Amino acid sequence: YAIFDAFAQNNGQMNISDPRYLNAIKVFLTAVTPLEYQAYQGYSHVGRQFSGIGARIACQMQSIDELRHVQTQVHAMSHYNKFFNGFQDWSHMHDRVWYLSVPKSFFEDARAAGPFEFLLAISFSFEYVLTNLLFVPFMSGAAYNGDMATVTFGFSSQSDEARHMTLGLEVIKFLLEQHEDNVPIVQQWI
Secondary structure, three states: OHHHHHHHHOOHHHHOOOHHHHHHHHHHHHHHHHHHHHHHHHHHHHHHHOOOHHHHHHHHHHHHHHHHHHHHHHHHHHHHHOOOOOOOOHHHHOOOOHHHHHHHHHHHHHHHOOHHHHHHHHHHHHHHHHHHHHHHHHHHHHHHOOOHHHHHHHHHHHHHHHHHHHHHHHHHHHHHHHOOOHHHHHHHHO
16 A cells, blocks of 8 residues: 555656556456456355365455455556546446456356356466466556556455465365366366
8 A cells, every 4th residue: 555655646647658558457457356356255155155164264365365456456546536537437337348248257157156166267267367367467567657556456466366276276176086077077167
C-alpha cells in the first residue's frame, strides 16, 4: 500500500510512457479481478466440503490469498478511476463484455463441478497456464511503462501463485495415488 500511496501522491498516472498502455490496464484489471473473486468464492466453498484438516486449511489459505488479490487490484483501480474512464463498474461489466465470456464460463463450470474438479481446474490448469503467462510479462510491461502500482500488486499476486500451483499438483498426486482407475479420469480432466 505504501507504493500505491506513493504512486498517487506523485501523480504516477502522469508518468505512464504510452497512453495505449492504459487501455491494456483496463482490460487486464477488469478481466482478472472478477476471476480472482470467483476463485476466492470457489476455494471458500470447496474448503467447507473437505473433512480433512489439511485440505480444508489449504483451501482457506488460498481463499484468503485470492481475496487479497481482489482487494489490491481494486485499490490499484481506485486511483486510475479518479482520472480515467473504464475502471468503474468492473463487476457489472464482467457479465457483459464479450472477451470475458471464456474465462467467466471456465470459472463457472469449475465452481459448479465437484471439489476435486474445481481444484484441478483452478489450482492446476488456471494457475499453471494462465497466471504464469499473464502476470509475469504483464508486470514487466507495467514496469516498462512506469506503472509501479500495477507492478506491485502483480508481483505480490504472482508470489502467491507458486503456492497455489503446489496445491494443484498435490491434488493430482492424491487422486492418482488413491486408485489406478483415477488415471484416465485425471487425464480426461487435464
